[in-house]
Amino acid sequence: MPPRSTPTARQQRLGSELRKLREQSGMTVQQAAALLGVDRTRIPNIESGRIGITAERVRTLAFNYDCPDTTLVDLLAAMARERDKGWWERHRGMLPPGLLDIAELEHHAAELHTAVTTHIPGLLQTEEHARAVFDTADPPLPEADLGARLELRMSRRRIFERDRPPRYEAVIHEAALRMQFGGPKVARAQLEHILEQSGSDHTTVRVIPFTAGGFPGAGQSFTYAAATIAQLDTVQLDTSHGSMLLDSDMKLRRYRGLLDRLRGLALPERASADFIHALAQDL
Numbered sequence: 001m002p003p004r005s006t007p008t009a010r011q012q013r014l015g016s017e018l019r020k021l022r023e024q025s026g027m028t029v030q031q032a033a034a035l036l037g038v039d040r041t042r043i044p045n046i047e048s049g050r051i052g053i054t055a056e057r058v059r060t061l062a063f064n065y066d067c068p069d070t071t072l073v074d075l076l077a078a079m080a081r082e083r084d085k086g087w088w089e090r091h092r093g094m095l096p097p098g099l100l101d102i103a104e105l106e107h108h109a110a111e112l113h114t115a116v117t118t119h120i121p122g123l124l125q126t127e128e129h130a131r132a133v134f135d136t137a138d139p140p141l142p143e144a145d146l147g148a149r150l151e152l153r154m155s156r157r158r159i160f161e162r163d164r165p166p167r168y169e170a171v172i173h174e175a176a177l178r179m180q181f182g183g184p185k186v187a188r189a190q191l192e193h194i195l196e197q198s199g200s201d202h203t204t205v206r207v208i209p210f211t212a213g214g215f216p217g218a219g220q221s222f223t224y225a226a227a228t229i230a231q232l233d234t235v236q237l238d239t240s241h242g243s244m245l246l247d248s249d250m251k252l253r254r255y256r257g258l259l260d261r262l263r264g265l266a267l268p269e270r271a272s273a274d275f276i277h278a279l280a281q282d283l
Helices: 009-025 029-036 042-047 055-064 070-081 087-091 097-108 127-134 143-161 174-178 184-198 249-265 269-281
Strands: 111-116 167-173 203-208 221-226 234-239 242-246
Touching (some): 097 221, 167 174, 174 269, 184 203, 203 249
Antiparallel strands (some): 111 221, 221 234, 234 242
16 A cells, blocks of 8 residues: 555654654564564554555554553554544545644544634634634635635534533633624624533633733644543644644643643633623623
8 A cells, every 4th residue: 555645644643643642662673674574664664654554553563662551552443443434534635734733633623722812712603703714714714715724624513512512621712702703793603502512511702801911822723632541642723824733742742731831820610601691691
């Protein structure tokens, strides 16, 4: 099978975790290739996600790398067994890969923790609000591209329709809540939708008011996607050049700490709901 031209973020993550295990063991690429009975060039392709690997071979490598974490090995083997393409793959070639990576990340997360300052989180946006946001793109989006982005954003909400949806926490700054994309009517419907969603068992919404003053990470929006084990957690950053995924131990610790500090500035859940309700009534 030829190498993948565009491996998904999850395929790349599986490869990078295998590379970490190999490097921690002190084993060379040549030695790893010998374990599998393959050419040495195959190992870099596996570790970059460009070539797949079977669950059995994942276990073979992990055993010979002396990996003691059986839970991690089981999860990596499960990732290797994934063969079905996600619903987001139908947009590949039409939309930037970073947008598809977000949908894939959300789909596989056990928990999602989002902190935003200038935009409503994508998973909480109404279709009218999302369209109004896309209408502000500069240069303007082609109609076909706009439609595909809108469909992707709305489809991402399917994770909440599952029998066991992921726990979702959103910490939203007052500035984002006051942005009237699409005008007052659309903005009010958007706030009411957030209130409706925050009333579900799996979703928590908390507000950082202007009165909280300055805070760390101001102007930055990110999502912390928690996996079954912390080693497989991922941080997704929104940047002016697109989405960025981080998974180093140092970065994960940093953003866990940042989330804790933002929670300390945010209003409690009930007070946040009252705050959002008051904003909606003013529109």
